[in-house]
Amino acid sequence: MASTATLNPVPVSQDTVDACIAWAVSRGDMVNFRFCFISYSPLRSDSTEDVSTPKYSYLRPADENDPHYREALELVQRPEIRDHVSAQLSKKGQAQLPWELVLKLADNAVRLNKMTTAAQAYELLRIRRRMMELFYVEGDRALDDNRIDDAVRAYAKATALGYDYAAFPEPLPAVPNYQTRALMMHAIYPQKPEDCIALQPPDTHLRAALGYLLSDEAAARLDSRPAPTRVAFLETLVRTLDPEWDAFAKRYHEACDMILKYGDKNKNPEQDADDGASLAEEIEKAQKERDWNAIPATLLGRPIDSGAWWQYLKELAYQHPAAPLFISRQIVSRDVEILMPRYVKNSEIVQRLGLAID
Amino acid sequence: MSDSGYINYFELLGLEAEAKPGEVRNAYKKLMKGLVGDIAQTQITPDRRDQFLLKMAQLNAGFYILRDKERRAKFAEDRARVIDLEARWREAGERGENVEALRREYDGALKHFLATYMEELILEAGRDAECVEASHWDPSHERHASRVLRHYRQRQYNEIHERLPFYEITKPVIDWDERARAAAALVASKGA
Structure with missing residues (x-):
């Protein structure tokens, strides 16, 4: 007969939660960001997983002095966002992601040319089409000023935010x-x-x-x-x-x-x-x-x-x-x-x- | 309560909900004749071809569904159900209730409605003898229509979702001036 051991939840500090979420946001990493909130996330208050082990090293910040990480951390530590995150990590069922972090993550993804992630994050925010238009407008402005490099970057970003609504089984970014x-x-x-x-x-x-x-x-x-x-x-x-x-x-x-x-x-x-x-x-x-x-x-x-x-x-x-x-x-x-x-x-x-x- | 995005074949054929099968047939034939005339007089581009194909497929489906008593009743019932579920979900969301179960039920009903009445029955109508006779629909139309209808269904699904309450994320408050500045800064930055 197999023995059943009861696993106790491993306490996770608020600072660790903030750091992991801020790192995912600063790297434009939608997969890790979602993972932080998922039902079996090691950041949840009832999780029996220990986020400080090497197994989860990919969630922890690799460079705490990175300015984009510091900026994301500041956002994560805003009282209203922190409260919302804590509530989502304690409740059962699907977590509702704070829009401010999703927006920051999308911008970071654009900065790092992770355009698939950017398109998905803007789509979640329902602003993808308008963000495309903003990049086109920025590209047109650069062309007016004969800044060809900027124009190319803007147009490339705008088109990379394209979305294929007819993709099967769910709509996907058009890569x-x-x-x-x-x-x-x-x-x-x-x-x-x-x-x-x-x-x-x-x-x-x-x-x-x-x-x-x-x-x-x-x-x-x-x-x-x-x-x-x-x-x-x-x-x-x-x-x-x-x-x-x-x-x-x-x-x-x-x-x-x-x-x-x-x-x-x-x-x-x-x-x-x-x-x-x-x-x-x-x-x-x-x-x-x-x-x-x-x-x-x-x-x-x-x-x-x-x-x-x-x-x-x-x-x-x-x-x-x-x-x-x-x-x-x-x-x-x-x-x-x-x-x-x-x-x-x-x-x-x-x-x-x-x-x-x- | 919103019913936009859920195709209404009565409206498409210009009919009242109590229209008799004979009226359905007359309305369909008149509209199809007009459409075939339009196609003959228009220079066809890929975009226009897709639009005409969609319109023709919808007219065929309208006729196919509404002329049959059972299909018509089922269509009316499914459409009323999905509209009702959307309204209930919206109201529950506004009251701050836990709406996850309701959202899932609505999403299932919506996908079923779109798949059945904006794709499957449209394609089925294209194989109906009366529709084929009036519209000259053939297998090559069906091949093109499969793609057009899939796009159409997904576009409708997306448009409906655009007006629904946010559930995966909190409701965003977007400052578009800030967004314009962010876009300019992202273009100016040369990557990581």
């Missing part, structure tokens, strides 16, 4: 999902080269790029801005989203060089002519010499075993969100389809992003 968006963008094979996104006229390309990297709403707001402003905005946005962009641009040049080399071989077939070989043998030899899969592998920086174009595209979009804007699908033989670089040479954005080769 950046360039892997899927890139696939949608390249879903239809371009019947003519000019049909692909990379070879669109500069203005169309710019609009599509902003829609893809931010949202259609953000792109529409930027429509009224002069083209040079939008180009500068797009360049900053691309480099902000992808700090490794220059490494990609270098590989992009290498991939372009490979295509040019293969093109030269097509122009001068007599150089490769093999006397006495049949046409089938010549074709086979040419196919072997041209390693088409090396082109997407160069773009990505690594080969994918038996990688299809869409596998390269998904990984490329994940590593370098803007890359899918400067490539297209290309069938190179009966059963080989690859991704290859394509751009409009006189496009300003191509020049500014360092993609054009001399």
Whole structure:
């Protein structure tokens, strides 16, 4: 027969409760914040868990001198908030979170670029849509003053607060999902080269790029801005989203060089002519010499075993969100389809992003 | 008491609650004819296509539900119940009572109402012979409509929630000038 030991509640000091909650708020950590109030939280007065053990070290502040922690602690220690928190930690059932702390947590999440948490917290407060608008307005103001960096930050924050009400089973923040968006963008094979996104006229390309990297709403707001402003905005946005962009641009040049080399071989077939070989043998030899899969592998920086174009595209979009804007699908033989670089040479954005080769 | 957000098919078809099946049929055919005419005269964009699809699906559902005695009675009963539960929950909340059980009951009734009358029966109506004949509804409409209706249902759910009492958090008091300053400061700060 199993023995039953009665566990006694472990007392938890008010200072510890304040510290744990303030730390979660200052780190924009919604999971830990909710955990502090949940029915089996170690901060509850009837809990048998000891919050001072290493098991709960993640709840305790890692840096008590952090100014954002000090600010959150001050808020947590306000008498009315402290009373409310104490009451919630003593009562049975679902706790009601104090809105002041949720708001502070949301702002801290935005500061730390934890935009999923920020969107959920603003949604709880029912101010998410208006906060989005405030960030857009701030971005527009920055564009008026030609502060492109600030404008990009504001627009990026506004779009990252998007929410997908149709998500299943419950509404969720709409997270950046360039892997899927890139696939949608390249879903239809371009019947003519000019049909692909990379070879669109500069203005169309710019609009599509902003829609893809931010949202259609953000792109529409930027429509009224002069083209040079939008180009500068797009360049900053691309480099902000992808700090490794220059490494990609270098590989992009290498991939372009490979295509040019293969093109030269097509122009001068007599150089490769093999006397006495049949046409089938010549074709086979040419196919072997041209390693088409090396082109997407160069773009990505690594080969994918038996990688299809869409596998390269998904990984490329994940590593370098803007890359899918400067490539297209290309069938190179009966059963080989690859991704290859394509751009409009006189496009300003191509020049500014360092993609054009001399 | 608020009834907005809970679709009213009588209102949609411009009918009184006592309307006879014949009146339901006439109203439906007239509205559907007008809608098909509008579609023919409009340049279709993805947004407009979704709007027309939703409107057509709602008219089909209105006709499908209201022409049948049992379905009509069940619809009226479910709709009255969800409206009543919302009102009771609101009143209890204002009196400061423990409203958790009532909130759960209301939430269940709301989800049931939205799923049944703003999605399931709408799709079912699209397979009804009379609706198909009048609206030329086909499987491709249904494929698109599934997505449109899911968005529509969730949007309604969210809109209804916006006006309900706060229960997960205390009722916020937002100072929008302070929020504008906070947004400016967050944009100016370059991260952690």
